[in-house]
Amino acid sequence: MKDRLFNTTQAAELLNMNRWQVLHYITIKLLPAHKIGNGEAIKGSHKEWRIWEKDLIDFEKIVSQYRRNRTPKGMREIHEG
Numbered sequence: 001m002k003d004r005l006f007n008t009t010q011a012a013e014l015l016n017m018n019r020w021q022v023l024h025y026i027t028i029k030l031l032p033a034h035k036i037g038n039g040e041a042i043k044g045s046h047k048e049w050r051i052w053e054k055d056l057i058d059f060e061k062i063v064s065q066y067r068r069n070r071t072p073k074g075m076r077e078i079h080e081g
Contacts, residue, residue, distance in 0.1 A: 025059070
């Protein structure tokens with residue numbers, strides 16, 4: 001199986017959340033992501049976050065477990081433990 005890369009908008013659609021939530025989870029390092037792009041400072045080009053399909057699937061399992069259990073633990077504790 002080929003592993004695909006998704007941008008934050010695509011990831012948000014798959015995870016049924018908004019793009020800002022995805023960016024938040026990337027920022028707090030719960031959702032692994034990589035910046036891929038040319039990074040040249042011309043015409044607003046920039047490196048955009050990309051997420052591997054496998055990482056999205058793993059993260060979805062964590063989110064599902066959290067939603068199912070609704071424990072007082074935060075998602076970080078579920079992820080780490």
